[in-house]
Amino acid sequence: MAFESLRVSGRRVRRPDLTFAVMDHNVPTGDRSVPVSEALSANQMLTLQKNTNEYGITLFDLQSPMQGISHVIGPELGLTLPGLTFTCGDSHSSTHGALGSLALGIGTSEGEHVFATQTIWLRRLKQFAVNLRGVLSECVTSKDVILSIIRTIGTGGAIGHVVEFRGPTVAKMSLEERMTMTNMTIEGGARTSIIEPDQKVFDYIRDGPFAPRGRDWDEAMEFWRTLGSDHEARYDRSLDVDVDPIEPQVSWGTNPAMTVGVTESVPSLGDFHDAGDRLAAEKALKYMGLLPNQRISDIPIDAVFIGSCTNARLSDLIAAARVLKGRRVSSSIRAMVVPGSQSVKRRAESLGLHRLFTEAGFEWRNSGCSMCIAMNEDKLSPGERCASTSNRNFENRQGPGGRTHLVSPLTAAAAAIEGRFVDVRDYGVASVEELGLEGAVVA
Amino acid sequence: MPDPIRVLTSRVALFDADDVDTDQIFPAQFLKVTERKGLSKYLFYRWRYDEAGNPLGSFILDVEGFRDSKILLTGRNFGIGSSRENAVWALTEFGIRCVISSSFGDIFYNNASKNGLLCVRLGDDAADAMRNSVREGKLVVSVDLEKQTISYPGNQFAFEIEPHIKERLLRGADDIAFTINNYEEEIRGYEARMPKYMLPFRP
Numbered sequence: 001m002a003f004e005s006l007r008v009s010g011r012r013v014r015r016p017d018l019t020f021a022v023m024d025h026n027v028p029t030g031d032r033s034v035p036v037s038e039a040l041s042a043n044q045m046l047t048l049q050k051n052t053n054e055y056g057i058t059l060f061d062l063q064s065p066m067q068g069i070s071h072v073i074g075p076e077l078g079l080t081l082p083g084l085t086f087t088c089g090d091s092h093s094s095t096h097g098a099l100g101s102l103a104l105g106i107g108t109s110e111g112e113h114v115f116a117t118q119t120i121w122l123r124r125l126k127q128f129a130v131n132l133r134g135v136l137s138e139c140v141t142s143k144d145v146i147l148s149i150i151r152t153i154g155t156g157g158a159i160g161h162v163v164e165f166r167g168p169t170v171a172k173m174s175l176e177e178r179m180t181m182t183n184m185t186i187e188g189g190a191r192t193s194i195i196e197p198d199q200k201v202f203d204y205i206r207d208g209p210f211a212p213r214g215r216d217w218d219e220a221m222e223f224w225r226t227l228g229s230d231h232e233a234r235y236d237r238s239l240d241v242d243v244d245p246i247e248p249q250v251s252w253g254t255n256p257a258m259t260v261g262v263t264e265s266v267p268s269l270g271d272f273h274d275a276g277d278r279l280a281a282e283k284a285l286k287y288m289g290l291l292p293n294q295r296i297s298d299i300p301i302d303a304v305f306i307g308s309c310t311n312a313r314l315s316d317l318i319a320a321a322r323v324l325k326g327r328r329v330s331s332s333i334r335a336m337v338v339p340g341s342q343s344v345k346r347r348a349e350s351l352g353l354h355r356l357f358t359e360a361g362f363e364w365r366n367s368g369c370s371m372c373i374a375m376n377e378d379k380l381s382p383g384e385r386c387a388s389t390s391n392r393n394f395e396n397r398q399g400p401g402g403r404t405h406l407v408s409p410l411t412a413a414a415a416a417i418e419g420r421f422v423d424v425r426d427y428g429v430a431s432v433e434e435l436g437l438e439g440a441v442v443a
Numbered sequence: 444m445p446d447p448i449r450v451l452t453s454r455v456a457l458f459d460a461d462d463v464d465t466d467q468i469f470p471a472q473f474l475k476v477t478e479r480k481g482l483s484k485y486l487f488y489r490w491r492y493d494e495a496g497n498p499l500g501s502f503i504l505d506v507e508g509f510r511d512s513k514i515l516l517t518g519r520n521f522g523i524g525s526s527r528e529n530a531v532w533a534l535t536e537f538g539i540r541c542v543i544s545s546s547f548g549d550i551f552y553n554n555a556s557k558n559g560l561l562c563v564r565l566g567d568d569a570a571d572a573m574r575n576s577v578r579e580g581k582l583v584v585s586v587d588l589e590k591q592t593i594s595y596p597g598n599q600f601a602f603e604i605e606p607h608i609k610e611r612l613l614r615g616a617d618d619i620a621f622t623i624n625n626y627e628e629e630i631r632g633y634e635a636r637m638p639k640y641m642l643p644f645r646p
């Protein structure tokens with residue numbers, strides 16, 4: 001619609017060379033050799049094709065080997081770079097902040113402004129430091145960390161702020177683990193988030209087809225190495241988080257702050273002192289079909305979705321595979337894996353992961369947003385309960401009446417096998433070596 | 444270009460829920476509509492219709508006397524979540540010109556400012572006072588953007604707003620023209636200085 005409005009006002013896209021488009025939200029994840037069956041989606045894709053053609057913009061369409069969820073392919077293709085200002089018409093653009101870029105999710109009007117002027121109006125953001133210390137327990141992931149942070153600060157806790165993740169625990173994380181956190185800061189209300197770029201970031205983008213090469217690469221490295229945060233930097237707010245006690249997290253309600261540890265129970269209404277919060281919790285429990293004080297490990301599930309821009313990169317699939325090796329999905333469960341990009345899919349297949357998933361009883365699909373937003377045919381039916389690695393558990397998000405529990409890929413995989421939530425820490429999970437992935441580079 | 448806003452006087456519709464995300468304002472299932480017109484029929488869809496798509500009639504904006512309200516008073520954290528601007532378009536097409544809450548999702552707030560929808564951030568105390576007044580009777584208020592006040596008999600509250608957003612709403616201005624007319628030189632200068640390594644590699 002930004003194109004339509006550009007056309008009406010007789011404007012052009014100022015820098016088509018710096019503008020990229022991808023089909024992700026509504027694409028089918030089944031067989032890509034047949035025409036898209038859903039008329040509205042097909043029309044939307046055709047419109048994007050026409051518009052990008054007319055304005056000379058590179059499009060990764062359904063058939064492109066580079067297709068995938070925008071927040072997965074940006075870093076993968078070397079399009080997202082440290083020090084870059086990046087905008088995308090999607091709230092989870094904050095993901096790209098893990099590479100040290102200022103990444104902003106924008107709406108259609110702002111998108112049109114970017115098209116026409118290559119600039120964006122921004123009021124100075126307040127800065128929120130989240131300092132992570134300590135060592136994560138085995139099988140506890142950065143997804144569990146960010147869920148527990150959102151539980152602490154609430155869905156509006158970081159409104160007006162850019163969240164910077166800092167500290168030794170962040171430095172030890174892989175870039176993909178960091179992206180899971182920057183992806184979800186938006187669920188705490190943050191405008192965006194950022195992490196200082198380091199060698200792990202540079203290694204990740206190095207071979208991307210759009211990354212700088214030769215002399216340009218060397219010059220870029222020189223610049224990128226200057227982008228660390230100042231030690232004496234002052235922040236408007238800060239939060240210290242010791243990650244040692246964090247256990248695998250499971251959301252029980254209808255926003256990501258409604259989350260508890262896997263060994264805990266759904267809260268009782270008496271836990272809420274604010275009348276509004278109590279009402280919201282009551283409404284959420286009704287929607288979710290749960291009782292106060294119900295133990296998380298007693299909740300039976302119907303479906304498992306491993307996918308989305310939060311947790312569908314190669315390392316996420318490997319993590320799930322560690323749990324699934326030698327096991328089978330419970331017969332009552334429908335389980336699917338939707339790789340975050342076609343490149344993730346190809347790399348996973350070259351490691352044989354697709355066989356491991358399908359033998360365990362998972363569907364192995366093509367990349368897209370899929371059941372994260374249910375704009376294609378992958379959706380929950382009313383009342384169906386899903387352990388999902390995505391980022392939003394809003395009502396109806398995964399299909400009308402669908403019930404979403406946000407979890408890490410490890411917890412999702414274990415839930416698929418047991419048909420209910422289990423503590424993956426004492427579940428007997430294979431090490432990456434035991435998976436026997438020949439030549440696997442775990443990013 | 445949106446209509447300018449100066450003073451809005453209207454009966455207030457109270458939608459007393461916290462954390463209303465943009466999925467609730469405009470469900471994802473309708474995002475595939477590529478037209479910008481006609482979106483108001485999907486506004487607050489799941490609050491206003493049953494599963495079969497029949498209107499429930501109980502949502503405040505469907506209640507007699509509130510259909511023409513231009514001002515919506517809501518709980519905390521309105522418009523969090525997805526960046527979809529459709530949420531704003533659906534509200535404005537429905538006739539809402541002002542939303543009052545103690546806080547807004549950042550992207551929603553920006554989107555609103557570009558579409559002639561005034562978002563007033565009111566402190567929790569003032570918002571509570573106003574909610575109570577609405578519950579007591581049919582409340583008509585005046586929102587004066589120029590003076591940055593909300594007033595109704597017996598009460599007046601001041602609110603803060605970013606100067607450039609105020610200006611934009613007052614004039615109903617075209618942002619793009621403003622940027623180009625005032626900053627074309629700077630943008631060109633920046634583009635000329637951009638190092639090659641910041642541009643995508645093209646074979």
Ligand code: SF4
Pocket residue numbers: 024025069070071090092308309310368369372373390391
């Ligand atoms: S995967 Fe989900 S959250 Fe991510 S971009 Fe797609 S719809 Fe949005």
